[in-house]
Amino acid sequence: MSIKISGVGKRFGDFVALSDIDLDIPSGQLTALLGPSGGGKSTLLRIIAGLELSDAGTVEIEGTDATDLPAQKRNVGFVFQHYAAFRHMSVAANVGFGLKIRKRPKKEIAGKVDELLSLVHLSQFADRLPSQLSGGQRQRMALARALAIEPTVLLLDEPFGALDAKVRKELRAWLRRLHDEMHVTTVFVTHDQEEALEVADQIVVINNGRIEQVGTPDELYDRPSSEFVMSFLGPITMLDGRLVRPHDIEVVAVPFPDARAGRISRSSRVGFEVRLEVNLIDTPQAPPVLVTLTRAEATAKRLDQGAAVWIKPVEADWSCHGR
């Protein structure tokens, strides 16, 4: 186990940020700490980095007890949401900072900086100031700076949170490829479930200062242990008193066995996807059931607004039965 967290707790005044966290983060993997804002995931990451001290519990990094080790002695690479670029230093000086502090020879620093800048595709910007870079470029610089010290673990705190949607998607795909090349144990915090599902080997869902569930993206998506995990990882709707994913509902314009009759009260198209709201005939007061399907399917089945339909969950054992 690369990072072993046992019994960690943290309070800010009356607010309990983390309570009694036990977590093992395996070596060489890309782990996501996923959860809503204020759930404690960033606090946990900062405790691992030594930027925050826990009130209770221990943190072990690669077999050594790091609980009382100050940040500068943990050899941890940390990437901040808002880049934390050293504004008065060139891009190259930013990346070389950790090595300069370690008093490495100038030649070695220059070589390492060149290598990392080409890794993050910033070689031609080496002499610029961070203010002359875009947000995505600044974050790649911050990543190169963190990697320069050859960290035992790489920690990223909402690394793409301040970037626009398109850059964010590009960067997370790039982070995944980078991790596959480098194999450094990486933990990143995100509140974006899509980001976690796409990039991570393992996801830790954190809410209200507690760990809700730990597992691979498939395990969490298909076998959520609680309503919270199910609702946080993707869209949900209520059918037959159960939570179901809207794309796991079969919808046909003719009656079929065990299906419930309803009427499409609303239909909206978002790109390739069609989202239907279906009011059931026998429970007209209940909120409508959400159903999503591809546009081709909706067109083929003539599922227009106002049409009568019959619906049924496709894979009953995939749904969540509550706590």
Added chain:
Amino acid sequence: MAEVLTEPPVTARAAVTGKVITVRSHSGFRWVPRLVVITYLFFLVIWPVALVAKATFSRGLAPVIEALQQPDVLFAFQLTLSIAFWAVLINTVFGVIISILLTRYTFPGRRALSAMIDVPLSVSPIVVGLALLLVYSGRTGWLGGVLESAGLQIVYAPPGMIMATAFVSLPLVIRELVPVLNEIGTDQEQAARSLGASAMQSFLRITLPAIKWALLYGVVLSLARSLGEFGAVKIVSGGVAMRTQTATLLVEERYQQFGLDNTITAYTAAFVLALIAVIALVVVTSLRPKEEYR
């Protein structure tokens, strides 16, 4: 109104068309506040200071040069500069420490400390002088007697004058630094720490470069204030010529004496004091980059 009188004729002719009238009223609206500010500054600052210069050179350059060669004038300026130097040095060191304490740490009484920093700005310097007397005076002060018997004279000597000056100009460095420290935040410092920098390395390589212009500006303000300090220094110095008389005290003394020579000496010293302060401010303002990189 003045701006109507100075209106160029081209605009006046073009004002017949409706479009230009809106432009004119708009530009008139913009000029009113500027005019008010300039008038205000003129009567409050520019004119009186200019008159000091005029009074200084009313008999030409010769009496000014003669005044500057008087030994007690030279002594007063040397004393003023050395007191200002020590006061600014003390304020710079403590100003940086207190600013970092206020912005980077939470501790009980932080707000009280922050409010206390402003006391020297709100309390009259003469009160500061009296307060220092109560503590450090050799005869009546409750600490002064002890120090004096140990051979250290505070009041009526340079140490007390440095303390009074430092006290009065303490907030200037801190009030420049605190907003900048708050604005740059702690991310860069934390990044430096995670990259292996010690607290001192992080301060020297990350924090100090980020606050250097604010610090320099604070130092210059503090220097200007220290050169001109009068009230507190008057109380604790005694104002003995060639011993504890600073330039401001000399100005007062000479101004109250009879004779044109004395008056010109007073104005000359006042003019030089103002000149040093203005030059320092102008140099720093012109050196400071217009837009700080971020």
